[in-house]
Amino acid sequence: MLHDSRSITVNDYEKEVTVEGWAQEVRNLGGISFLILRDRYGVVQITAPKKKITPEIMQAITSLSRESVVRVTGTVRASAQVKSGYEIIPSALIVQSPSATPLPMGVVDKVDVEMDTRFNHRYMDLRKPEVRSIFEIKSLTMRLIDEYLADNAFVEIFTPKLVASGAEGGSTLFKVDYFGKVAYLAQSPQLYKQMLMSTGLDRVFEIGPAFRAEPSDTARHVSEFISFDGEMAHIDSQEDVMAMIEGCTQFVISEVKERGARALEMIGSEVVLPKAPYPILSYEKAVGMVQGAGFKIELGEDLGTEGEKLLGDLMAQDGNEMYWIVEYPEEAKPFYIMEKDGTPYSYSFDLDYRGQEISSGGQREHRYDRLVQRMEKKGLELSSFEFYLNSFAYGMPAHGGWGLGVERMVQKMLGLPNIRETILFPRDRNRLVP
RNA sequence: GCCCCGGUAGUGUAGUGGCCUAUCAUGAAGCCCUGUCGAGGCUUCGACUCGGGUUCAAAUCCCGACCGGGGCGCCA
Numbered sequence: 001m002l003h004d005s006r007s008i009t010v011n012d013y014e015k016e017v018t019v020e021g022w023a024q025e026v027r028n029l030g031g032i033s034f035l036i037l038r039d040r041y042g043v044v045q046i047t048a049p050k051k052k053i054t055p056e057i058m059q060a061i062t063s064l065s066r067e068s069v070v071r072v073t074g075t076v077r078a079s080a081q082v083k084s085g086y087e088i089i090p091s092a093l094i095v096q097s098p099s100a101t102p103l104p105m106g107v108v109d110k111v112d113v114e115m116d117t118r119f120n121h122r123y124m125d126l127r128k129p130e131v132r133s134i135f136e137i138k139s140l141t142m143r144l145i146d147e148y149l150a151d152n153a154f155v156e157i158f159t160p161k162l163v164a165s166g167a168e169g170g171s172t173l174f175k176v177d178y179f180g181k182v183a184y185l186a187q188s189p190q191l192y193k194q195m196l197m198s199t200g201l202d203r204v205f206e207i208g209p210a211f212r213a214e215p216s217d218t219a220r221h222v223s224e225f226i227s228f229d230g231e232m233a234h235i236d237s238q239e240d241v242m243a244m245i246e247g248c249t250q251f252v253i254s255e256v257k258e259r260g261a262r263a264l265e266m267i268g269s270e271v272v273l274p275k276a277p278y279p280i281l282s283y284e285k286a287v288g289m290v291q292g293a294g295f296k297i298e299l300g301e302d303l304g305t306e307g308e309k310l311l312g313d314l315m316a317q318d319g320n321e322m323y324w325i326v327e328y329p330e331e332a333k334p335f336y337i338m339e340k341d342g343t344p345y346s347y348s349f350d351l352d353y354r355g356q357e358i359s360s361g362g363q364r365e366h367r368y369d370r371l372v373q374r375m376e377k378k379g380l381e382l383s384s385f386e387f388y389l390n391s392f393a394y395g396m397p398a399h400g401g402w403g404l405g406v407e408r409m410v411q412k413m414l415g416l417p418n419i420r421e422t423i424l425f426p427r428d429r430n431r432l433v434p
Numbered sequence: 435g436c437c438c439c440g441g442u443a444g445u446g447u448a449g450u451g452g453c454c455u456a457u458c459a460u461g462a463a464g465c466c467c468u469g470u471c472g473a474g475g476c477u478u479c480g481a482c483u484c485g486g487g488u489u490c491a492a493a494u495c496c497c498g499a500c501c502g503g504g505g506c507g508c509c510a
Contacts (some may be wrong), residue, residue: 014453025471027469027470027471027473028467028470029467029468029470029473029474030466030467030468030470031467031468031469032468032469033468033470034469034471034473035472036471040477045470046469047469047470049468049469050468051468065462066461079469079472081469081471082469082470082471083471101444101461101462101463102444102445102461102462102480103445103462104444104445105444106444106445106460106461108472109445109446109460109461110446110460111445111446111447111459111460111461112445112446112447113445113446114445114446114502114503115502115503116501116502116503117445117446131482151445172508185509187465190510193436210509210510212509214508214509215435215507215508215509216502216507216508216509216510217435217506217507217508218505218506218507218508218509219504220510221508221510225510227510234452284510304506305505305507306506349473350510357508357509357510359510360510374503397493403510404510405510408510409482430501430502
């Protein structure tokens with residue numbers, strides 16, 4: 001039975017164990033050599049005093065190239081001089097996979113590595129515990145979302161990622177050849193999750209990839225990301241939807257602090273549970289706030305990146321990390337959002353986390369005639385949405401929902417500078433490999 | 435897509451017309467050292483993104499391509 005750096009305890013002292021990992025570092029002092037072996041959970045020190053081990057093992061250790069995979073069997077010995085409190089005196093060592101030299105980038109080098117170099121050699125980058133830990137937190141986040149929504153009677157769904165038309169029109173879609181027909185990679189499960197609202201599956205969610213062919217080039221955009229979508233029927237207002245997201249984000253972040261403590265320590269992130277309830281700002285109020293801070297913007301305009309950041313700073317002054325911006329102009333919102341009659345606004349919301357939008361949603365237009373009107377107003381070709389529209393013609397309850405960018409949430413939660421840090425193999429305008 | 439900045443050993447950098455046979459660190463190869471943990475000491479190795487141009491002379495100046503960083507836009 002293989003041990004790892006985490007599972008060796010005082011009970012193993014003076015006993016023989018076998019460990020396997022990457023040779024992180026060899027320090028040869030002549031009469032004694034130290035091999036630092038790294039595995040998923042940490043490092044163990046293999047201590048090789050020349051007089052106590054065979055010349056073959058001494059030779060094998062001192063000639064090891066960094067990052068080779070080795071398996072070591074030896075006796076565990078208590079040592080006050082080692083951080084872990086113990087070391088292993090080797091009796092056998094097998095090089096299972098030697099590493100070539102030099103490394104394309106160092107795992108523990110004392111020099112910086114640029115982000116581009118890191119992503120070109122992501123397999124090597126991920127050997128750093130602080131990088132790997134981000135994905136343990138991301139995995140935990142997914143599981144917690146699952147847990148929360150299951151507790152709230154949501155059904156997990158899987159909608160097609162190969163589709164014939166998009167939710168917002170054609171320009172942001174990736175085109176693919178589908179047996180000679182034109183198809184697209186789905187930019188959102190929007191149409192499908194709404195159709196399900198007419199079925200009795202009245203609370204659904206999906207966590208899956210979304211594809212956007214936007215020519216965006218920022219630290220918060222990628223062309224493939226994980227979208228956490230939810231939709232609920234029989235709602236009274238969008239506040240029902242907002243309450244669900246608020247509960248979910250509160251649950252996720254507080255549990256990440258608990259259950260992810262070890263990984264968070266590796267990353268060096270101090271996660272703060274946002275103050276709840278999250279303040280609700282109307283779009284008008286938000287515009288007024290940034291205007292008041294001297295930012296030039298007209299009512300009706302989008303806040304823009306700077307406005308969004310500025311609002312984040314203003315909210316942070318009162319200790320608010322998350323807040324809602326509701327009732328955006330209907331003109332700026334997609335066709336499926338319900339208009340607030342008698343105003344230029346809509347029943348919609350954005351959830352901002354430290355000056356960045358992580359989620360948006362609202363109440364949907366479920367009234368067939370009004371939906372058709374709105375689609376015509378947005379210039380959509382009704383015939384390509386027939387499959388969707390039909391589900392509104394035979395009994396569709398009032399409903400609302402959201403989409404939340406999982407990576408944006410993880411990024412903001414961990415305070416990371418770039419969304420790419422939260423994606424193993426990010427896709428953007430210039431990166432398709434690896 | 436726009437604006438600004440950049441591309442030099444495996445990695446990260448210094449060098450902005452001749453003093454470059456290109457700096458430093460890290461790394462790699464090797465040697466010395468019995469308690470290292472950013473080990474230390476010594477020796478060696480290794481680079482100017484590509485294509486044009488200007489000049490007696492280009493890593494350095496100009497043009498183009500490709501790539502990257504920061505910001506914006508588009509957008510989530």
